[in-house]
Amino acid sequence: MLNNLAGKGSTALRVQNKVTVLNVIKEHNLSTRAEIAAITHITKATISEIVAELIQEGFVVESSLINEETRMGRKGTPLKFNHDCAYTLSIDLGGTKIKLALFNAGLELIDEKVISTFKTKTRHDFMAHFNQTILSFIADLKVDRTKIAAIGIATAGIVNHETGFILEGSPNLPEWEGFNLVDEVHTATGIPVVIENDVRAALIGEICAGSCKNVSSAMLIGIGTGLGSALVIDGKLMRGNRNAAGEIGYMILSREQLNNNWHNKGALETYCSGSGIEQRYASITGNALSCSEIFARIESDHLAQALIEELSDSLAIGVINSITIANPEKIILYGGVCTNSQHFLERTQAIINRHTLTNTSVQLELSEMGSNAPIFGMAVMAMSCAHPTINFLKNIQLK
Structure with missing residues (x-):
């Protein structure tokens, strides 16, 4: 090897x-x-x-x-x-769907499969389905199994990439915390396993093949069901003391918010995420609508318009605060809510422009890779762990 x-x-x-x-x-x-x-x-x-x-x-x-x-x-x-000297299996484990993809050592996509996330009540049942899905995918591949050097898994929540533990998990996955995901998948497959937070994986994907090529300081903000971010500063992927760097959903926006309990959903996430908008709309009207349905009502529904303006303003505050700390060259927006960015991006950028200086100004950009960013990023991370002597990312430190 x-x-x-x-x-x-x-x-x-x-x-x-x-x-x-x-x-x-x-x-x-x-x-x-x-x-x-x-x-x-x-x-x-x-x-x-x-x-x-x-x-x-x-x-x-x-x-x-x-x-x-x-x-x-x-x-x-x-x-x-030789691009076919080794392969990695890359997985984006989401709350609604699971994407599996095989990449070769040239980071070329060889095969992929997308399935709905399993509706199980216990982690034990979920992992049984998950491991069987991986094994079935491998069995159907037209490559030598012994050449699969590693499996990379991107998942929501706070993860320890060194030990393989899910420290704090996703509410969309059953009992998703306090267990070693790496050990469970490795035991089932016999293949080395690497895990990472899904938003960090998406940023690595953008740096390698998307909007952030040749950028050494960048931020990716994932706006979907929840809200999170990832940072690369001066060529180093930021994880923080306990792997919780980038949890911007818990930013406090005002003094009044100090009196609230934000443990289940952070203040910024409440105002700037798909689930936050849905919950706030339902609490005011008693009408449960999806985030997409609320965006569709922006021209005719004053509450929908107010909530989306609030999303825009809250996002601007979060970005401005992040800029003052990290001074990134690029900020990429990623996630399901960003498909409706025409309703809030211009307003958000205008606010950011008013509150930044020449040396801190930055243009918000939408992800070039979209939903493929995490699986590509995990392919890079898995191949880098399996074969650390091959350069897949120039001047970017992943550990």
Whole structure:
């Protein structure tokens, strides 16, 4: 396996050279041995030895591609990173649906499946269904199971990515706290497992392939049934002392709110989430409508309009407070409520513009990847854990 590059008798320098050569081949596709030597300043003899090892291990292949560039004088056989040397199974475990996807080492989507989240009363029954779903998905794949290097699971709540524990869970999943999700899935599948909060996974997806490419300080705000955020600051993914960084739903917006008990749903989340809008509309009118139905009434229903304006203003306050602390280059909005962003985004941005300065101003952007962001982010995290010597993210520290 690539996370054990050192062969018998290998020196630290030799291992480092091997890592360097592998990542140059990955980043400069179809490079020859001579070109790799020119880029790395490693001797051609050493390059040839390392390449031979990487080919034998299956991480590099010699390309038979003959194109115009090769015919025009490139000497040597082009080499390419073998995207099929390993795979990861990436899962977005949500309260209403579960998405499973297989990615190769080139982070290309190979296969995917979406199912409704199981309606069970106990975590024991839920996990039995969940593990069987994973095993069935793997059985249907047309790849060598032994090449699945890791399973990555994105889930709502506060998670400890190092131990695999769900510390505080989602109300949409049964008994979803105080247990080790990694151990349970690993026991059922025999495959290493990585977990992360779903909003953090979505931000990593955006950094790798979406709105935040080449950005070292970014924030993603997930506005759906609940409200959460994720931060990368100066190239480091922020988790906090007890993995609770980014829980902006619990921001307090006014002095009067200090007298309330916000344990079940935070103050900002009450005003700035799909469930918060639904609950407030129902408490005033006695009429239970979905968030989408409330948005649809914005032109004809004064209460609907007032609640959405309140969402916009509350979101602006949360963003402005976050900007003063983190000073991100980009802020991405993500989640189901954002499909209705035409009703609040312009107002929110105008408020932010009035209360930020030249060095703190930032433009809100909608997620480019949408619902695919968490599964892509988990593919990156799982592959990075399984093969830490392969560079999947430049200048971003995940641990």
